[in-house]
Amino acid sequence: AQTVTQSQPEMSVQEAETVTLSCTYDTSESDYYLFWYKQPPSRQMILVIRQEAYKQQNATENRFSVNFQKAAKSFSLKISDSQLGDAAMYFCAYAVNSNYQLIWGAGTKLIIKP
Amino acid sequence: DAGVIQSPRHEVTEMGQEVTLRCKPISGHNSLFWYRQTMMRGLELLIYFNNNVPIDDSGMPEDRFSAKMPNASFSTLKIQPSEPRDSAVYFCASSLGVLQPQHFGDGTRLSIL
Numbered sequence: 001a002q003t004v005t006q007s008q009p010e011m012s013v014q015e016a017e018t019v020t021l022s023c024t025y026d027t028s029e030s031d032y033y034l035f036w037y038k039q040p041p042s043r044q045m046i047l048v049i050r051q052e053a054y055k056q057q058n059a060t061e062n063r064f065s066v067n068f069q070k071a072a073k074s075f076s077l078k079i080s081d082s083q084l085g086d087a088a089m090y091f092c093a094y095a096v097n098s099n100y101q102l103i104w105g106a107g108t109k110l111i112i113k114p
Numbered sequence: 115d116a117g118v119i120q121s122p123r124h125e126v127t128e129m130g131q132e133v134t135l136r137c138k139p140i141s142g143h144n145s146l147f148w149y150r151q152t153m154m155r156g157l158e159l160l161i162y163f164n165n166n167v168p169i170d171d172s173g174m175p176e177d178r179f180s181a182k183m184p185n186a187s188f189s190t191l192k193i194q195p196s197e198p199r200d201s202a203v204y205f206c207a208s209s210l211g212v213l214q215p216q217h218f219g220d221g222t223r224l225s226i227l
Contacts, residue, residue, distance in 0.1 A: 043203060045218035091157070102216060107156070
């Protein structure tokens with residue numbers, strides 16, 4: 001079965017600190033993409049970062065970076081210099097070439113302490 | 115660039131009424147998705163269109179739900195008759211295709227009284 005597991009229902013971090021959100025997934029496919037989405041209280045789903053499975057280099061987007069461990073099927077998100085605006089639900093998801101669906105994790109609620 | 119546009123942003127109606135949610139995908143995107151999000155069940159895929167054709171509607175809860183995509187720039191999700199358990203946030207998303215990021219609209223918060 002294709003699944004995504006986010007083992008941390010909630011995380012909190014002090015403003016300006018670094019936090020890592022974990023994600024593991026299960027697929028037998030070799031061609032897939034991984035995504036992190038952010039959903040702030042405004043409820044809009046915003047793409048944070050994308051990683052192609054065939055790329056060994058970890059994707060980065062400004063303060064956001066991933067640690068992609070393909071063999072371990074792990075795809076964690078690191079947020080550096082946390083800001084109050086980073087407070088949101090963060091969802092991990094992946095898509096495989098053979099299936100149009102995004103497989104979603106249950107989400108991690110990130111709290112930023114001022 | 116205009117993103118995915120959904121309307122209305124909020125809808126409150128009484129049980130039994132017909133509800134129509136609207137979505138305008140990003141121009142050039144050939145894949146369109148309707149999702150429902152609730153606290154209990156998270157994000158659920160309701161239906162997927164590719165090139166305006168419904169490919170998979172297995173996520174549609176029951177016959178009260180229907181979706182159409184008459185052209186590449188417009189889709190609707192209709193609930194008739196509505197029930198209180200349909201209360202949720204409904205998202206429309208579009209993408210350039212499989213493996214491409216899905217871009218979401220702001221969602222419609224639906225409340226059925």
